Amino acid sequence: MKQMIGAIALVVPDYDEAIAYYTGKLGFDLIEDTHLGGNKRWVLVAPKGSTETRLLLAKADGDSQQAAIGNQTGGRVFLFLHTDDFDRDHQAMLGAGVTFLEAPHQEAYGKVAVFRDPFGNKWDLIERIES
Template structure:
């Protein structure tokens, strides 16, 4: 079996990113390990243990990486957070201060709304149809 295990998300600060992903989005901190070079290996997970894809929160180093924070996909939705209860998660995220860029809409593929993370990266909150 093969799968994508981690996707790197370049962030401005480890602790503020951990706070947003675990607090506002309800992710779970899986690992936060200091590295000899002063960086940290920070992994968060959206759901329970299982065959999902975790996020590696990597603090930007240097000007070119700092310029990509919040714009890793050129303004497109780059991340897709699936849920089994759109209304529950949408309400919880709104209460936590998450910025949604549109009202929820019903599409043939499911219920969806675009939101942004604390850096401006665009995400879909999506409850797939069926």
């Protein structure tokens, strides 16, 4: 048996603003943008070269969802973007205006730095050490 996580819902304030950030600043691919009627859309983005897990950009609907934007994990790092070349991607992201909360540093598992998307979510950019 094989299972995988196909998508992770990320609550955002606006579809187009989120698409612009993830595709423009992070270089993700827009996998799907399907209008579902009313103000709802099915929007999937994924890092270049990713073949499994996607981010489902879900526009907040109502006060409780608005309140969750940027705090879906209670202030902890939420998402982990793995790369095969930390320095290349870190420089590209800095050049695109991505906000890093710390300088890159080495951990037992690899090179890492935390960044924040414009919605308040914390991410790790990681180049894992090959084991």
